[in-house]
Amino acid sequence: MKILVIGAGIAGCALGLALSKAGIACKLVDLKPAPTTAGGAFLTLAPNGIKALRSLGLESMLEGAGGFEQSGLEFFNANGRKIAAIKGENDLSVYGACGVVMRRARLQEVLEAAALKAEIPIEYGRQVKSVSETGDGVKVAFDDGSSEQADIVIGADGIWSQVRRATWPQAPNPLYTGIVDCGGWAKVDLPDTTRQQMHFGNRAFFGYTVKDKTAYWFTNIPEAIAPERGELEKIAPEVWLTKVRELNREAVEPVRHILAMADSAIGAWPLYNMPPLPTWHTRRVCLIGDAAHAVSPSTGQGASLAVEDAAVLAMCLRDNAEPQRAFERYLDVRKARAESIMEFGRQIGDRKVASTMGSWFRDLTLVFFLRMGRSATKEQYSYQIDWNANMAQEHLQ
Ligand SMILES: Cc1cc2nc3c(=O)[nH]c(=O)nc-3n(C[C@H](O)[C@H](O)[C@H](O)COP(=O)(O)OP(=O)(O)OC[C@H]3O[C@@H](n4cnc5c(N)ncnc54)[C@H](O)[C@@H]3O)c2cc1C
Structure with missing residues (x-):
């Protein structure tokens, strides 16, 4: 065949x-x-x-x-206050990876x-x-x-x-989601993170993780109008970085430090829901x-x-x-x-x-978001591929 x-x-x-x-x-x-x-x-x-x-x-x-x-993940509000965490320390023993x-x-x-x-x-x-x-x-x-x-x-x-x-x-x-994702990496003077750090800023969402003095960062920028396909690729990475810095101008540390140390963004991608x-x-x-x-x-x-x-x-x-x-x-x-x-x-x-x-609405929605996240990840992470399973259709009947 x-x-x-x-x-x-x-x-x-x-x-x-x-x-x-x-x-x-x-x-x-x-x-x-x-x-x-x-x-x-x-x-x-x-x-x-x-x-x-x-x-x-x-x-x-x-x-x-x-x-x-x-x-694991840690969530912060726009004031830098840690509002929640999803523990990941036991992922290896619980999920096997x-x-x-x-x-x-x-x-x-x-x-x-x-x-x-x-x-x-x-x-x-x-x-x-x-x-x-x-x-x-x-x-x-x-x-x-x-x-x-x-x-x-x-x-x-x-x-x-x-x-x-x-x-x-x-x-x-x-369908376009109204979000453009932008990200890259930067040499930073920060300790390694054990969990991914997620900041709900007032103007953009910012996430990062640090390993060996390199921060891997991404940000979700609200952009109401759907870009044409390929349109964002024509915009220079430095232009994105300027925009991201401006959006995070009032963000807490270390968000601003990471962006100050970044040479440029690697790129920007409109996000879609299928x-x-x-x-x-x-x-x-x-x-x-x-x-x-x-x-x-x-x-x-x-x-x-x-x-x-x-x-x-x-x-x-x-x-x-x-x-x-x-x-x-x-x-x-x-x-x-x-x-x-x-x-x-x-x-x-x-x-x-x-x-x-707005911060009131944001913090309220976060509570639901995190509750949902905890039970969903359990189901997602538990999935196991079993090569010994019999996948013959008649095996079901
Ligand atoms: C900004 C961003 C961040 C993401 N972050 C994560 C993450 O952290 N974790 C995660 O799990 N997922 C993440 N994803 C999603 C992940 O990238 C996709 O789910 C994954 O790439 C899907 O793999 P795929 O092979 O189905 O599609 P793709 O990776 O898109 O591969 C499709 C391939 O098909 C080829 N192709 C397309 N059209 C044709 C054609 N007409 N003829 C021949 N070849 C063709 C392409 O060249 C490409 O090589 C992210 C996505 C985006 C956009």
Whole structure:
């Protein structure tokens, strides 16, 4: 069976590796011109994501990728008063893994290197334009005029998935949240943090974590008007930093120290919520990762869910001869979990925007926000990939 995976991002590479573990061959294509060496700022992998990556045998490669463990969160109001904390000290014993902060490009490099080592073919510089199911397969057309036939196609092509749009032209598009995320890192004179530090400022939300005198910071800027796609990339990083400093002019320390020490922002990204899709598959086409269910970055779960999807879909394809049965089982196992995290992210995002509307309202919403956060993280982090599980559809009946 010829399996073509569109997108060699986190979900696509993880799927290649998971299929290889299940003894199934596939090919990946991606529009990026070459293997990843840079790009993006940093991300947090949640304990469930670390466990999913571990199940793909990536633990030792990840250790050499410059990530560091960080569990738990502390929240501060605009006056710098600590208002709450989510403890993370016991994450390792409770969930079997700690969260890890790492540069996005390093994670991507690890995944692509592992795919290379496993001899999974990745073709770069190939942008998918259209996907159409024929009687006995799927035809994929590329922007250079070439086309390819496969038995099944997996859309791992991110939040603006072309596979999704080509397969379900009526599917809803991502909705702009009113938030632009901006971030980077800075050399600082601060001790290591043990928990991520979250500041609900009067004009913007600011988060950071410090390791070995480097602060990894991000800020959520309320921006009512949705930017055009690609518009923010044209704005120089220094311009963003000036804007972020201005928004945090009255922020407490060490927020101002971190921003004073930053050379520039790494970039800025508009944040979207993806409305739930009625389904993620047809007979021969299936979506994973952000293409199926982009969750808000505020959840810290997007990358982790992408790896979980990959492992589960590979097991479903391993245990079901018919792709459609495999896709149905994958949907049964994954959709409710992803959608509850999407909803969680939507609620956090609303509260971040609301937090700029005044301290009384902000502090009130925080109480709800934190209560919700504590029970949600428990459910999210507990998830376990079990490669011995039988994913055959009839096994359910
Ligand atoms: C600002 C920001 C911060 C975030 N922080 C976190 C965090 O801390 N923790 C976390 O878990 N998640 C975070 N996320 C979410 C996380 O980045 C995504 O959930 C994750 O990248 C999804 O992986 P993916 O492989 O599905 O999609 P992507 O990583 O977007 O990969 C899609 C791939 O498909 C390729 N592609 C796209 N279109 C085509 C096409 N037509 N043809 C061929 N190839 C194509 C792209 O080049 C890309 O390589 C954040 C997101 C943002 C925007």
